Amino acid sequence: MSLAFDVLLALSLIWSGVRCLSVERLDRAIVLFIAFGLLMALAWARLAAPDIGLAEAAIGAGLTGALLLDAWGALKRRRP
Template identity: 75%
Template structure:
């Protein structure tokens, strides 16, 4: 049972990492990055490192994800301005 869970976790981690790097849509990439962070926190918990799991969930997935979404919003706003100028 545990082995099956770990294998699924490894698959999901690799898949979300690959999707967040390879997808051309930036919004989707950021969302996949957050998913990757949460799965990574789960992996740390499975490895018996709850301290790192807490930090990964709060900082890696939460705050970094919020920062990336914020940066994305700013980029899109800037692009919108340029289109209006042209």
């Protein structure tokens, strides 16, 4: 049962990673990256590493996502 969940989680990680790098629109790519970070936090929980899970959810998904979206907005607004 838990192995089935692990396989599903691993497949979702790879799928969101592939989509994040291949999707056409940049804003979707960034949102997919945030989803990827949250899936990583789940993987850390499954690997019995709650410390990393906490940090990944707050920093890897939250702060990195905010930084990327802010940069995307700035690049888009400045475009002539």
